[in-house]
Amino acid sequence: MLLFYKILRVGVVTEPLALGEPDVIEVAREVETKARRLLGRAVAIREVDAGSCNGCEIEITSLTGPVYDSERFGIHFVASPRHADLLLVTGPVTRNMEVPLLKTYEATPDPKVVVAVGDCARTCGVFRGSYAVVGSVDAVIPVDVFVSGCPPEPADILRGILTALDRLPQRKG
Amino acid sequence: MAPELLLLALSVASYAVGALAALIVRGMAGRALVAVGALVGSLATLALGAWCLATGATLAFAAPRLPLTGLALRADGLSAFFLVVVGLGGAAASVYGFGYSAHYDGRYSLRLLGAMFNVLLLSLAIQVLADNALTFLVTWEAMSLSAYLLVLVEHDQHGTVRAANWYLAVTHAGFAALVAAFLVLAGGDMTGSFAAMRSATLPPATRNVVFLLALVGFGTKAGVIPLHVWLPMAHPVAPSHVSALLSGVVIKMGVYGLMRVALDLLGGGPPWWGGVVLGLGAVSALLGVLYALMEHDLKRLLAYHSVENVGIILLGVGAGLMFQSYGLPGLATLGFIAGLYHTLNHACFKGLLFLGAGSVLYATHTRNMEQLGGLISRMPRTAACFLVGAAAISALPPLNGFASEWLVFQTLMGGALVPHPEAAIGMAIAVAMLALTSGLAVACFVKAFGITFLALPRSAEAERAREVPASMQVGMLVLVGMCVALGLTPFLVVPVLSRALAGLGGLPLTPIGFSLSLPFSVSGVTGEMSPLLVGVGVLLLGTLTAVVLRGVADRRLRIGDTWGCGRVGQTPRMEYTATAFAEPLRRVFAELYRPTEDLSIDFHPKSKYFVRSIAYRSEVEPWFERLLYTPLLSALRGAAVRVRQVQAGSLHLYLAYMTIALLALLVVARWSR
Numbered sequence: 106m107l108l109f110y111k112i113l114r115v116g117v118v119t120e121p122l123a124l125g126e127p128d129v130i131e132v133a134r135e136v137e138t139k140a141r142r143l144l145g146r147a148v149a150i151r152e153v154d155a156g157s158c159n160g161c162e163i164e165i166t167s168l169t170g171p172v173y174d175s176e177r178f179g180i181h182f183v184a185s186p187r188h189a190d191l192l193l194v195t196g197p198v199t200r201n202m203e204v205p206l207l208k209t210y211e212a213t214p215d216p217k218v219v220v221a222v223g224d225c226a227r228t229c230g231v232f233r234g235s236y237a238v239v240g241s242v243d244a245v246i247p248v249d250v251f252v253s254g255c256p257p258e259p260a261d262i263l264r265g266i267l268t269a270l271d272r273l274p275q276r277k278g
Numbered sequence: 279m280a281p282e283l284l285l286l287a288l289s290v291a292s293y294a295v296g297a298l299a300a301l302i303v304r305g306m307a308g309r310a311l312v313a314v315g316a317l318v319g320s321l322a323t324l325a326l327g328a329w330c331l332a333t334g335a336t337l338a339f340a341a342p343r344l345p346l347t348g349l350a351l352r353a354d355g356l357s358a359f360f361l362v363v364v365g366l367g368g369a370a371a372s373v374y375g376f377g378y379s380a381h382y383d384g385r386y387s388l389r390l391l392g393a394m395f396n397v398l399l400l401s402l403a404i405q406v407l408a409d410n411a412l413t414f415l416v417t418w419e420a421m422s423l424s425a426y427l428l429v430l431v432e433h434d435q436h437g438t439v440r441a442a443n444w445y446l447a448v449t450h451a452g453f454a455a456l457v458a459a460f461l462v463l464a465g466g467d468m469t470g471s472f473a474a475m476r477s478a479t480l481p482p483a484t485r486n487v488v489f490l491l492a493l494v495g496f497g498t499k500a501g502v503i504p505l506h507v508w509l510p511m512a513h514p515v516a517p518s519h520v521s522a523l524l525s526g527v528v529i530k531m532g533v534y535g536l537m538r539v540a541l542d543l544l545g546g547g548p549p550w551w552g553g554v555v556l557g558l559g560a561v562s563a564l565l566g567v568l569y570a571l572m573e574h575d576l577k578r579l580l581a582y583h584s585v586e587n588v589g590i591i592l593l594g595v596g597a598g599l600m601f602q603s604y605g606l607p608g609l610a611t612l613g614f615i616a617g618l619y620h621t622l623n624h625a626c627f628k629g630l631l632f633l634g635a636g637s638v639l640y641a642t643h644t645r646n647m648e649q650l651g652g653l654i655s656r657m658p659r660t661a662a663c664f665l666v667g668a669a670a671i672s673a674l675p676p677l678n679g680f681a682s683e684w685l686v687f688q689t690l691m692g693g694a695l696v697p698h699p700e701a702a703i704g705m706a707i708a709v710a711m712l713a714l715t716s717g718l719a720v721a722c723f724v725k726a727f728g729i730t731f732l733a734l735p736r737s738a739e740a741e742r743a744r745e746v747p748a749s750m751q752v753g754m755l756v757l758v759g760m761c762v763a764l765g766l767t768p769f770l771v772v773p774v775l776s777r778a779l780a781g782l783g784g785l786p787l788t789p790i791g792f793s794l795s796l797p798f799s800v801s802g803v804t805g806e807m808s809p810l811l812v813g814v815g816v817l818l819l820g821t822l823t824a825v826v827l828r829g830v831a832d833r834r835l836r837i838g839d840t841w842g843c844g845r846v847g848q849t850p851r852m853e854y855t856a857t858a859f860a861e862p863l864r865r866v867f868a869e870l871y872r873p874t875e876d877l878s879i880d881f882h883p884k885s886k887y888f889v890r891s892i893a894y895r896s897e898v899e900p901w902f903e904r905l906l907y908t909p910l911l912s913a914l915r916g917a918a919v920r921v922r923q924v925q926a927g928s929l930h931l932y933l934a935y936m937t938i939a940l941l942a943l944l945v946v947a948r949w950s951r
Contacts, residue, residue: 205844
């Protein structure tokens with residue numbers, strides 16, 4: 106009873122999408138149609154934190170939150186690279202994560218694309234030159250798309266994913 | 279001379295040659311002669327049984343003048359069937375034994391092993407032909423003692439002597455019960471033929487006593503719970519081809535004896551006889567598989583599965599006895615057929631599994647599953663054979679375990695036709711217990727095969743394992759062939775069995791064909807399928823999958839590590855273990871197992887975040903030893919201490935005893951006139 110009372114009293118609290126980015130939905134829809142054309146299903150993404158400050162992770166997480174809700178467009182985060190079409194890599198690659206990143210890349214079935222998210226993934230950012238850092242992501246595995254920003258906004262990440270899908274081989278027929 | 283007698287003479291002579299050769303010839307030639315003697319003897323036994331089953335011929339042979347024995351032999355359908363079981367198990371084990379016993383050369387006595395192996399096979403073959411009490415008991419004891427000596431072959435290994443002593447004690451307790459049963463049954467004349475016992479009319483109370491004594495006596499041999507304790511001890515420590523024989527054939531003699539006495543000699547009895555057998559079977563089946571799940575010693579696991587399968591056999595036999603006393607001969611025959619069929623099938627797949635476990639032991643020198651793993655790539659043929667055996671014992675169609683377990687289900691479902699509610703309900707409960715048993719058996723063999731053969735090797739021994747010699751592979755392949763053949767052709771086997779049973783205990787000849795329909799009492803509700811069709815279907819589906827994979831799929835192969843979240847330094851220590859696999863079931867059945875866990879962690883003195891070592895030990899409460907055998911043994915010891923006062927070691931005292939005994943006897947003789 107208490108539960109129903111609370112539901113009634115609180116009402117709807119979700120907010121409308123911020124006015125500043127109306128094209129996000131369009132981008133997401135485009136990802137959906139493209140994935141469906143190329144893969145015949147949702148695009149499966151494996152996220153690898155190669156040593157990031159977690160700023161990028163917060164933005165990626167918000168992709169799956171109630172505002173963007175990327176799952177409805179067939180953007181699907183999976184628990185193993187064995188299931189993935191696309192790797193989303195964040196952060197400068199630290200020494201501890203070098204081998205695991207390489208193993209993850211090897212474990213991902215072909216054809217696959219890699220999106221490096223954030224400035225650190227491209228240039229190592231403020232961590233450049235640290236003894237703990239091996240280098241940028243493309244020093245370890247081949248990268249298809251870089252998404253710049255510190256951190257990049259979810260819309261930028263979506264655009265990066267969209268661009269990366271173009272690099273998948275076209276389906277026959 | 280009739281062909282039956284010729285075959286019998288051939289098998290006896292061949293076993294004798296094999297046994298003598300073991301004593302005289304050494305080395306490789308000796309091993310070969312032992313194997314050839316046992317093989318030819320087994321094949322002759324098999325041929326004799328098959329001949330009698332096929333033609334309905336009966337063999338009768340008596341040599342009353344032989345000293346001591348009054349040997350009398352006779353083969354009817356039941357004997358012929360068990361001759362087939364003995365011959366089949368013996369043939370595979372003897373071929374396998376040639377290769378397997380090679381690594382015993384110089385370590386253990388090959389003479390003992392070879393001679394006793396042949397003696398065991400000989401006594402088994404004669405045993406099922408015995409036609410009077412004395413012949414039966416003498417061969418029974420020969421079988422028990424030769425098996426005891428075979429268990430003792432690896433005498434310096436840990437636990438062997440203890441296991442052999444347990445076996446000897448339990449089997450002799452059973453033997454005492456048997457002697458008593460036959461004394462009562464034969465009215466004191468041990469050389470009287472079985473025919474006389476059949477025609478004798480005993481009062482019901484006496485018949486009940488005979489039945490109960492026989493149940494105890496044969497139950498110890500068959501490994502019925504709670505008389506099973508020797509079985510998981512003795513089977514693992516015996517040489518593996520002997521284990522196969524013990525588990526596949528020797529414990530079946532308990533089933534043979536029970537059917538011979540209860541069904542044939544006593545001609546069936548009141549319904550509670552069948553009820554007791556049924557109950558023991560259900561309990562043995564369920565507890566057997568539950569204890570097997572907790573075992574991580576490969577051969578002990580298989581030994582507990584023998585307890586389970588004897589339970590399944592007894593479910594069939596018990597249901598048969600019940601239906602017979604309720605006057606439902608068709609269902610009774612079906613029950614006995616189910617029991618016999620499962621006996622034959624179990625001889626095949628359990629023999630196969632023990633031979634497979636023996637190959638693993640031969641290659642890795644360990645029976646502990648937690649030390650194995652990765653053997654499928656090192657011993658692919660052994661792995662394939664073991665897999666067939668595991669699928670058969672898990673009753674997966676189209677292999678043989680399915681056919682006979684299905685018959686058992688069919689029989690028990692027929693309980694709905696019994697007009698007595700208590701029997702009908704009992705059978706329904708037995709169906710549920712059997713269903714649970716089958717499911718748990720699958721889980722157990724997923725564990726046994728997965729942990730032993732898949733993933734990475736967990737020890738250096740497993741890492742270095744090699745495929746076993748050809749003779750051992752042949753021994754396994756014979757049984758693989760039998761598992762498949764018996765599974766695909768139940769419609770041929772079942773009618774033969776129904777003919778073999780005709781006439782026993784007044785059962786009429788009811789021609790029974792194999793069908794997969796259930797005897798529902800509601801008309802029009804049946805379900806049918808054919809195991810042959812299932813087999814063909816499996817083959818077709820397999821081929822189709824292979825074709826699709828070849829034709830359509832992308833065939834560029836990449837071989838990589840197992841995905842372990844990208845961690846560095848992935849070792850076999852991170853693999854799933856047998857203990858972990860069985861843990862969920864151990865929690866579900868915690869009330870039964872009462873597991874004791876002992877976890878001790880050695881921390882670094884400076885900080886408890888650094889661990890030096892972790893020791894984990896877990897044990898399952900041994901109910902039967904604690905509640906049944908420990909009190910019994912302590913009572914026995916107390917009695918022995920008291921009796922020792924009588925035997926004081928003084929010659930005068932002994933002379934006094936003799937005098938008193940003599941006087942007492944004279945007085946009794948005087949008064950009984």
